[in-house]
Amino acid sequence: MLDLILTQMLNGMASASSLFLVASGLSIIFGVTRIVNFAHGSLYMLGAYLAVTLVGAFGPASPLGFWGGILLAAFLVGLIGIVIEVVILRRIYQAPELFQLLATFGVVLMVQDIALAVWGPEDRLGPRAPGFKSFVMILDSRFPSYELFLIAVGPLVLGLLWFLFRRTRWGTLVRAATQDREMVGALGVDQRLLFTSVFGFGAALAGLGGALQLPREAVTLHMDLSTIAEVFVVVVVGGLGSVGGAYLAAVLIGVLHAFGILIFPKITLVLVFLVMAVVLIVKPYGLMGRKPAATLPGAAGIEPLLTPATPGAKLAGLAALLLLAAAPLAVSDAWLLTLTELVIFALFAASLHVMMGPGGMASFGHAAYFGLGAYGAALAVKWLGAPMEPALLLAPFLAGIAGIVFGWFCVRLSGVYMAMLTLAFAQIAWATAFQWVELTGGDNGILGVWPSAWAVPKAVFFYLTLAICAASVLLLRRLVFSPLGYALRAGRDSPLRAEAIGIDVMRVQWAAFAIAAFAAGIAGALFAFSKGSVFPTYLAIPRSVDALLMVLLGGVQTVSGPVVGAFAYIGLSEQLVKLTPYWRFTLGLAIVLLVSLFPRGLVGGFLAWRDRRDAGDPAR
Amino acid sequence: MEPLLDISGLDARYGQAQILRGISLSVGRGEVLALMGRNGAGKSTTMKAVMGLVPPSGGTIRFDGRRIDGREAFEIARLGIGYVPEDRRVFSELTVMENLSVGQRPPRQGAPHWTPERLFALFPNLAAMRDRPGGAMSGGEQQMLTIARTLMGNPRLLLLDEPSEGLAPVIVQAMARTILALKGEGLSILLSEQNLHFAGSVADRAAIIEKGEIRFDGTMAALKADAALRAQYLSV
Numbered sequence: 001m002l003d004l005i006l007t008q009m010l011n012g013m014a015s016a017s018s019l020f021l022v023a024s025g026l027s028i029i030f031g032v033t034r035i036v037n038f039a040h041g042s043l044y045m046l047g048a049y050l051a052v053t054l055v056g057a058f059g060p061a062s063p064l065g066f067w068g069g070i071l072l073a074a075f076l077v078g079l080i081g082i083v084i085e086v087v088i089l090r091r092i093y094q095a096p097e098l099f100q101l102l103a104t105f106g107v108v109l110m111v112q113d114i115a116l117a118v119w120g121p122e123d124r125l126g127p128r129a130p131g132f133k134s135f136v137m138i139l140d141s142r143f144p145s146y147e148l149f150l151i152a153v154g155p156l157v158l159g160l161l162w163f164l165f166r167r168t169r170w171g172t173l174v175r176a177a178t179q180d181r182e183m184v185g186a187l188g189v190d191q192r193l194l195f196t197s198v199f200g201f202g203a204a205l206a207g208l209g210g211a212l213q214l215p216r217e218a219v220t221l222h223m224d225l226s227t228i229a230e231v232f233v234v235v236v237v238g239g240l241g242s243v244g245g246a247y248l249a250a251v252l253i254g255v256l257h258a259f260g261i262l263i264f265p266k267i268t269l270v271l272v273f274l275v276m277a278v279v280l281i282v283k284p285y286g287l288m289g290r291k292p293a294a295t296l297p298g299a300a301g302i303e304p305l306l307t308p309a310t311p312g313a314k315l316a317g318l319a320a321l322l323l324l325a326a327a328p329l330a331v332s333d334a335w336l337l338t339l340t341e342l343v344i345f346a347l348f349a350a351s352l353h354v355m356m357g358p359g360g361m362a363s364f365g366h367a368a369y370f371g372l373g374a375y376g377a378a379l380a381v382k383w384l385g386a387p388m389e390p391a392l393l394l395a396p397f398l399a400g401i402a403g404i405v406f407g408w409f410c411v412r413l414s415g416v417y418m419a420m421l422t423l424a425f426a427q428i429a430w431a432t433a434f435q436w437v438e439l440t441g442g443d444n445g446i447l448g449v450w451p452s453a454w455a456v457p458k459a460v461f462f463y464l465t466l467a468i469c470a471a472s473v474l475l476l477r478r479l480v481f482s483p484l485g486y487a488l489r490a491g492r493d494s495p496l497r498a499e500a501i502g503i504d505v506m507r508v509q510w511a512a513f514a515i516a517a518f519a520a521g522i523a524g525a526l527f528a529f530s531k532g533s534v535f536p537t538y539l540a541i542p543r544s545v546d547a548l549l550m551v552l553l554g555g556v557q558t559v560s561g562p563v564v565g566a567f568a569y570i571g572l573s574e575q576l577v578k579l580t581p582y583w584r585f586t587l588g589l590a591i592v593l594l595v596s597l598f599p600r601g602l603v604g605g606f607l608a609w610r611d612r613r614d615a616g617d618p619a620r
Numbered sequence: 621m622e623p624l625l626d627i628s629g630l631d632a633r634y635g636q637a638q639i640l641r642g643i644s645l646s647v648g649r650g651e652v653l654a655l656m657g658r659n660g661a662g663k664s665t666t667m668k669a670v671m672g673l674v675p676p677s678g679g680t681i682r683f684d685g686r687r688i689d690g691r692e693a694f695e696i697a698r699l700g701i702g703y704v705p706e707d708r709r710v711f712s713e714l715t716v717m718e719n720l721s722v723g724q725r726p727p728r729q730g731a732p733h734w735t736p737e738r739l740f741a742l743f744p745n746l747a748a749m750r751d752r753p754g755g756a757m758s759g760g761e762q763q764m765l766t767i768a769r770t771l772m773g774n775p776r777l778l779l780l781d782e783p784s785e786g787l788a789p790v791i792v793q794a795m796a797r798t799i800l801a802l803k804g805e806g807l808s809i810l811l812s813e814q815n816l817h818f819a820g821s822v823a824d825r826a827a828i829i830e831k832g833e834i835r836f837d838g839t840m841a842a843l844k845a846d847a848a849l850r851a852q853y854l855s856v
């Protein structure tokens with residue numbers, strides 16, 4: 001028993017090392033550039049893939065071939081990081097947070113397709129490390145010596161980072177820039193060089209973390225998102241910007257995982273949650289983090305205020321609704337199916353908009369609630385034998401309850417912290433659907449989720465969807481202009497003043513979070529019945545990004561925006577998927593281009609253009 | 621001889637609000653110019669515009685005969701302009717020595733060369749706290765540290781934004797002695813000030829700014845002699 005505990009402990013610490021490398025890289029980059037690099041998991045994945053190739057080419061049997069391959073892989077990932085910084089990030093340091101996050105997300109999508117094209121869809125197994133192929137006896141158990149090596153890597157890198165930051169001029173500059181970039185520039189330091197080197201360094205750390213995993217686990221195309229989600233949890237628990245905190249949290253999470261899997265495999269995730277909950281209650285900015293300095297107003301600051309619809313707009317809305325209602329008379333069943341989906345996505349986007357627009361809360365994991373709605377419906381049909389009507393009624397509650405639980409954590413944070421946490425939760429929801437095969441069928445999904453007989457005809461189901469979605473969107477709209485909505489906007493614009501007039505901002509945000517989740521659940525449940533099946537991809541991160549793009553495309557601060565955005569976005573992406581198998585790359589590229597060409601958003605870009613025109617200064 | 625710093629017709633704005641309107645000023649070699657005016661008159665903005673921290677929207681700025689408007693802050697610093705901001709902005713996590721090392725640049729022709737040891741001679745207080753974090757120092761000590769940090773770049777021109785603000789009277793006196801010592805080293809200084817007594821004890825010339833426009837430019841003696849002018853622009 002004792003040796004089991006000991007070996008699990010050591011196992012956890014071994015996996016903590018890689019986690020720490022990635023998390024510390026993310027933290028260092030964030031400290032200086034204020035950008036949370038969502039692509040850090042992708043750099044980790046690239047490190048692992050590159051190491052497979054390089055070690056294979058150099059000869060895995062010789063120590064030089066193996067270790068040379070690992071180190072070169074990390075170095076190359078550092079170079080890739082530099083390219084990303086110079087080509088993309090450099091253009092968007094002034095952009096609102098949300099756009100920066102989105103741009104690094106574009107990189108995630110691009111890297112996924114690049115990895116798929118270069119290394120193929122099959123998982124890759126790495127060789128074992130020369131010199132570390134044996135076992136060490138610990139009490140009565142055999143423990144792989146490579147694990148011991150990995151355990152040593154964590155503190156070793158921690159010490160190295162300490163030396164770098166405390167004893168070199170570069171480290172001093174990085175720490176100074178973390179506090180006051182502008183002042184560092186005014187003292188004659190070229191910030192561009194500093195930023196680029198910091199990004200390259202942080203990327204190399206992630207690459208090394210990935211490469212070192214080679215002898216431990218298979219290299220897969222899922223590594224990027226699963227790693228980034230775990231790293232976000234680590235960083236939130238440890239405190240963004242603190243390297244020591246990252247180590248502490250990585251060990252904590254790593255060991256927790258190791259024990260969780262041993263004792264109650266199904267609720268490991270719950271354990272991680274509980275720990276995170278305790279930490280966030282006691283120290284909202286993590287074990288060793290500090291309250292972040294006030295950030296610049298995000299996308300919300302740029303766009304015009306929300307105003308209730310004018311009579312003209314109401315008329316236009318009514319006309320659009322009537323036009324949709326007339327559609328079944330004019331179009332084929334295939335088109336009707338597409339229209340049904342469009343209407344569902346409009347509700348999905350509108351639900352996210354309630355959080356992002358009036359709430360000012362960016363979610364990178366809204367698909368969790370859409371997906372839970374879908375799974376709620378499918379599980380009710382499959383396991384309870386429920387017909388469509390009660391399933392539709394029940395399903396949103398699964399999403400709503402998840403919203404209440406996850407939201408409780410998320411509203412404790414703000415800005416990028418919150419975005420990170422929403423993504424981590426969505427990834428956990430996805431992992432549950434993907435791995436709990438007995439319940440969810442895993443990757444194969446759940447099939448046979450069909451509507452009741454009366455609703456089977458495409459036109460009937462379309463009307464059902466239209467009625468439910470239109471009613472839901474109108475209710476969400478009402479919410480925005482209700483006392484709750486006003487309180488929400490007050491909390492977004494000036495949390496301190498809102499608190500002063502007696503608004504419990506956190507509670508209001510929590511309520512909005514839960515309502516948004518519930519509404520997304522309605523959309524998800526309808527989607528399940530329109531497709532007849534559910535899959536884990538329904539709650540995967542790319543779907544969350546879809547929702548974000550719909551909202552951003554339509555404009556964050558207009559209530560009708562998300563609906564329009566949903567139609568525009570789905571229309572475009574359906575075409576994209578038809579045109580190219582590498583749609584992720586194309587979509588990622590489109591996001592990156594959009595953000596770097598319009599770093600202040602489409603509407604922000606338009607307003608700036610109008611200002612310049614009105615100032616009568618065509619030269620600028 | 622041409623002035624070291626020559627500002628001509630400088631405009632600057634924050635978004636829609638025009639803050640500086642056609643500022644023209646010059647600082648001669650080895651000269652101390654006091655830029656005076658009430659809170660919000662545009663003193664800090666002028667300095668930031670010179671430093672490239674606020675992009676000028678019109679006019680020109682020449683340093684040692686070279687155009688510097690439109691350049692980035694780090695380039696301007698490397699040309700030999702040292703900036704000491706009004707709100708101090710020491711790196712609070714970094715020790716005194718580390719703060720100094722951030723400012724360090726190679727020696728420069730025609731400018732005094734500073735080392736930590738020389739600076740500790742100029743600011744004896746700092747010598748005793750080399751390893752103290754900037755955040756754990758008093759306001760006066762932080763002000764000294766910011767100046768010392770900027771001097772590590774061996775500037776030829778120093779932009780000092782309200783160095784006496786919020787300091788105890790004895791420290792203000794020490795500050796005046798320091799500025800005179802720097803002038804003695806041959807440094808040119810553009811000083812922003814509201815305290816006439818302090819400015820009068822260190823500056824050769826004075827300029828008065830009000831609502832982003834220069835209202836007076838002349839010798840310190842002329843300003844001291846003109847009570848009406850002082851009452852109009854400087855009384856608090």
Ligand SMILES: Nc1ncnc2c1ncn2[C@@H]1O[C@H](COP(=O)(O)OP(=O)(O)O)[C@@H](O)[C@H]1O
Pocket residue numbers: 634637639657658659660661662663664665666
């Ligand atoms: N970052 C800023 N954004 C907008 N307005 C500013 C900003 N900084 C200063 N101002 C405005 O510019 C004017 C001049 O300010 P400043 O140059 O700081 O004056 P001074 O240093 O003489 O007190 C003031 O009206 C101030 O409100």
Ligand SMILES: [Mg+2]
Pocket residue numbers: 660663664665706781782
């Ligand atoms: Mg000022």
